[in-house]
Every structure is written in structure tokens, then in C-alpha cells.
Amino acid sequence: MKRSDFLKIGSLFGGGMLGGLGLGLSSCSTAPSQTKTDMNSWSEVTGSMAEYAAPAIPKVRVAMLGLGNRGSSLIEMLEWLVTQGHAEITVLCDVQPAYVQRAAEKVASFQTATPLRIDDPSGDGWRQACNPEVADLVVIATPWHLHTPMAMYAMEQGLHAASEVPIAYTEEDCLSLVKTSERTQKHCIMLENCCYNEEELWLLNMVKNEVFGEVTHAECAYLHDLRALLLDATYYHNRWRLREHLERDGNLYTTHGLGPVCMYMDVLRGDNLSHLVSMSSNEAALSKALRESEDAELQALASQVKCGDVNTTLIRTTAGKSIMLQFDTHTGRPYSRLNKLSGTGATHYGYPSRLYLDHGPTWDWHRWQEEEAHDAARAQYDHPLWSSLKEGITANQQGHGGMDFVMMYRLIRCLNEGVALDLSVYDGALWSLVGVLSERSVAQGNQRVDIPDVSGGTWQTKREHPVFRKV
Numbered sequence: 001m002k003r004s005d006f007l008k009i010g011s012l013f014g015g016g017m018l019g020g021l022g023l024g025l026s027s028c029s030t031a032p033s034q035t036k037t038d039m040n041s042w043s044e045v046t047g048s049m050a051e052y053a054a055p056a057i058p059k060v061r062v063a064m065l066g067l068g069n070r071g072s073s074l075i076e077m078l079e080w081l082v083t084q085g086h087a088e089i090t091v092l093c094d095v096q097p098a099y100v101q102r103a104a105e106k107v108a109s110f111q112t113a114t115p116l117r118i119d120d121p122s123g124d125g126w127r128q129a130c131n132p133e134v135a136d137l138v139v140i141a142t143p144w145h146l147h148t149p150m151a152m153y154a155m156e157q158g159l160h161a162a163s164e165v166p167i168a169y170t171e172e173d174c175l176s177l178v179k180t181s182e183r184t185q186k187h188c189i190m191l192e193n194c195c196y197n198e199e200e201l202w203l204l205n206m207v208k209n210e211v212f213g214e215v216t217h218a219e220c221a222y223l224h225d226l227r228a229l230l231l232d233a234t235y236y237h238n239r240w241r242l243r244e245h246l247e248r249d250g251n252l253y254t255t256h257g258l259g260p261v262c263m264y265m266d267v268l269r270g271d272n273l274s275h276l277v278s279m280s281s282n283e284a285a286l287s288k289a290l291r292e293s294e295d296a297e298l299q300a301l302a303s304q305v306k307c308g309d310v311n312t313t314l315i316r317t318t319a320g321k322s323i324m325l326q327f328d329t330h331t332g333r334p335y336s337r338l339n340k341l342s343g344t345g346a347t348h349y350g351y352p353s354r355l356y357l358d359h360g361p362t363w364d365w366h367r368w369q370e371e372e373a374h375d376a377a378r379a380q381y382d383h384p385l386w387s388s389l390k391e392g393i394t395a396n397q398q399g400h401g402g403m404d405f406v407m408m409y410r411l412i413r414c415l416n417e418g419v420a421l422d423l424s425v426y427d428g429a430l431w432s433l434v435g436v437l438s439e440r441s442v443a444q445g446n447q448r449v450d451i452p453d454v455s456g457g458t459w460q461t462k463r464e465h466p467v468f469r470k471v
């Protein structure tokens with residue numbers, strides 16, 4: 001998306017109905033365009049960023065854009081890397097001066113150099129942060145609609161970009177990110193932390209060691225009751241995330257479930273996503289919560305919720321594997337990403353973790369492995385990355401049990417060493433594109449939607465996932 005288009009859309013929606021309600025919802029529209037990008041334009045993608053290694057950066061200078069819930073947490077994940085001399089936080093940027101102040105205090109507790117502070121409430125100050133004189137990498141933890149424009153601008157200025165999920169939510173933006181990364185030869189990585197969780201890496205290691213035999217099917221999800229946070233007046237800046245549910249229907253948050261599954265299935269490293277169909281249930285739980293809130297302005301929004309409570313998307317890979325991907329942040333239920341995987345050798349179900357090792361077509365009871373056998377498999381196939389970083393993981397439990405630390409460690413250390421990152425621009429674009437296409441399928445009465453090749457054909461080369469590489 002061009003900057004002029006971005007501003008045009010912002011002003012179109014800024015005076016719209018939601019702004020008029022005085023809810024303080026973000027003034028820039030989040031409603032993504034559902035225009036279908038000409039599939040041929042993906043044919044211009046060369047694949048040059050697959051396994052791309054940029055020149056080594058002995059100390060990575062990091063500009064942080066967005067210092068809310070996630071931005072604050074990512075700063076904590078950088079602490080160890082800063083104290084070891086692998087990174088330095090050089091810019092802190094947010095539209096809320098209090099958040100910049102809070103972040104500056106946190107950074108001062110472990111870093112001697114003082115970062116540049118940008119707290120321009122106009123919303124445009126982040127451009128100053130994308131300055132190659134002061135930073136090598138931008139870390140983007142802002143509301144969703146800002147991810148692509150910020151990543152694009154950073155790359156154009158000569159910086160690497162690392163964005164929170166999803167990195168884009170229009171097909172045009174997915175394509176622009178890929179092409180810009182290829183043209184500028186700058187990394188553009190989506191920070192999908194769930195790819196680094198212990199259980200997911202354990203499964204990946206078992207796949208590598210052929211415990212699952214031939215992998216056939218996976219079920220994954222983002223099932224997280226966010227109602228209280230969506231309604232809260234201050235948790236999300238200007239309730240930006242609630243707006244998404246008023247304007248869109250489909251899977252709005254694909255990547256926590258889909259990312260690890262794509263790793264298990266060699267997607268973009270031997271296989272590819274071919275097509276999908278997507279269906280949303282009716283909407284009931286979020287509107288009920290809005291109706292029952294004590295805030296008259298929230299009550300007035302109850303009739304406007306567009307996003308169905310449960311979205312289910314079925315995806316088939318080119319090699320014939322199937323994936324069931326779900327999204328539900330409205331229904332009251334315990335958190336789950338499902339993390340189910342089946343193959344000719346084994347089946348795993350997550351939440352809680354259960355493993356079944358196939359022992360042929362027998363008539364005996366088909367029971368999950370006993371705890372002892374499960375734990376033995378866990379120990380036998382623990383991913384080397386997780387075991388080698390135990391100390392940092394233990395010290396950073398607040399980062400989703402340690403996976404956020406592993407993710408930031410890998411990003412910074414790969415940049416330090418000048419080796420390819422674990423995830424490329426194609427991974428982030430593909431996993432985000434599935435969300436876009438799920439919305440399209442829902443809007444078209446659950447029709448099949450073909451998934452374009454985002455990788456310039458490089459998916460056809462079978463190779464080991466870079467997350468197994470030692471850094």
C-alpha cells in the first residue's frame with residue numbers, strides 16, 4: 001500500500017460512524033480491501049529472500065515501534081541480548097508519551113546508552129525512527145493496520161523489519177511486502193512466537209526424526225476468550241482490536257496455529273498451501289457481552305459485530321495434506337491452539353499434550369501413551385534449541401513461558417552472525433494471506449479460494465527448517 005493510499009483510507013473512515021460515537025476507536029480504518037489481486041502479479045516474485053543471509057551486524061541497533069502490552073514485553077525479551085552486547089535499543093516510539101516514559105525507565109534498568117524517544121501523538125513520528133543512522137532493525141508492535149506501512153517504510157529506508165502478527169491483512173500488502181523485501185534485500189520477518197514454543201518445537205523434532213511417519217493432517221487454532229480485553233477502555237489503545245471485529249468476518253488471527261503446522265508440513269520447504277474453504281458461525285457471544293456491558297456506547301455497538309464467533313478454515317496442501325484451522329476470540333472457554341497432528345506413525349493432541357504411537361492395525365484399546373512413556377518421548381525428542389537456551393528461558397517465563405525469549409534470541413543472533421533468519425518474508429506473507437483469503441471465502445458463501453505461490457517457486461526445494469541450525 002502506498003503512503004498516499006494509506007492516508008486517503010484513513011481520512012475516509014476517520015469521520016465515520018465509529019469515530020462519531022466518540023468511543024476513541026482508532027481513527028484509521030481497519031477494514032481491509034477484499035479486491036482480488038491479479039494472481040499473475042505473484043509471478044513477479046523471484047524467491048530471492050528464501051534462505052537469504054544479510055551482512056553480519058555484530059551489535060543490532062533496534063528501534064521499537066509501539067510500546068503497549070506487546071512492545072513492553074518484547075523489550076524485556078531483549079534485556080539479556082543487550083547485556084551480552086548483541087543488541088542495543090536505540091529508539092523508543094509510541095503515540096502515548098506515558099508509554100515511551102515507561103519503556104525508557106525499563107531500558108535504563110539494563111542499558112547504559114539512552115535511546116532516542118519519539119512520542120509524537122500525531123501518529124506519524126515512527127517515520128523518524130526508521131533511520132539507518134540510528135537503527136538496523138525496527139520491531140513493530142502496533143495495531144494491525146500499521147504493520148505493513150511501517151515494515152515497508154523501514155525496508156525502503158534500509159532497515160530490516162520484524163513485525164508482530166499478522167504482518168498484513170490485504171493480498172496487495174502481502175505482495176508488496178514480498179516484492180519490497182526482494183528489491184531492497186532487507187529481511188522482513190513476522191514475529192510468530194508460537195513457532196518457538198517447547199511443545200511445537202518438540203513436535204517438529206519428532207517429525208524430523210520420522211516419529212510421525214508420513215504426515216497427513218493437522219488441526220490448529222487460536223481459541224482465546226478476549227471479550228474482557230476487547231471491551232476494556234484502555235487495554236488496547238483506543239480499542240483498536242474491537243474495531244476489527246466490527247468490520248471483518250473470517251479468521252483474523254491465523255498465524256499462532258498455522259505457523260507451527262506449516263513447519264511440521266514443510267510448507268515453503270518442499271510443500272505449499274494450495275487452496276482453502278472457510279466458514280464462520282453466526283455471531284452471538286461478543287454482541288451479548290457488548291449488550292450486557294454497563295457502557296451505553298458499547299451497548300450501541302452490539303448490533304454491529306460482523307465477525308462470526310467461530311471461524312473454521314480447511315486448507316489442502318499441494319502434496320495432499322489437510323489442515324483444519326480455527327479462530328474464536330468470542331466464546332468463553334479455556335485457551336487452546338489445539339496443536340493436533342496425525343501421520344502414519346503417530347498422533348498428537350495438545351491442551352493437554354497427548355501422544356499416540358501407532359503400533360499397526362490392532363484391535364486393542366486405542367489409548368494415549370501413559371504419562372511415563374509420553375515424558376520419555378518428550379525428553380528423547382526435546383528440540384536442541386529449547387534445551388540449549390534453558391537458562392534464558394527460565395529467566396524469561398513472563399514471555400509466554402519462554403518462547404518469546406527464544407524467538408528474540410534467534411532473530412538477533414542470526415542477524416549478528418549474518419545467517420538466514422528462521423522465517424522468511426514468504427512465511428509471514430503466506431500465513432497472513434490465509435486470513436485474507438478466509439475472509440474472501442466467507443464473503444463468497446464459503447467458496448474454494450486458490451492460494452497463490454508467494455515464494456517464487458522456491459517452495460519446491462525440499463530443505464531442513466533453519467530453526468535446526470545452530471547459532
Ligand SMILES: NC(=O)c1ccc[n+]([C@@H]2O[C@H](COP(=O)([O-])OP(=O)(O)OC[C@H]3O[C@@H](n4cnc5c(N)ncnc54)[C@H](O)[C@@H]3O)[C@@H](O)[C@H]2O)c1
Nearest residue numbers: 066067068069070094095096123141142143164165236237
Ligand atoms: N505474539 C503474541 O503473542 C502477541 C501478544 C499480544 C499482542 N500481539 C500483537 O502485538 C501487536 C500490539 O498488540 P498490543 O496488545 O500490544 O496492543 P496495544 O494497544 O497495547 O499496543 C499498541 C501500541 O501501539 C501504539 N501506537 C498506535 N499507533 C501508533 C503509531 N502511529 N505510532 C507508534 N505507536 C503507535 C499504541 O499507543 C500502543 O501503545 C498486535 O499486532 C498484536 O496482535 C502479539
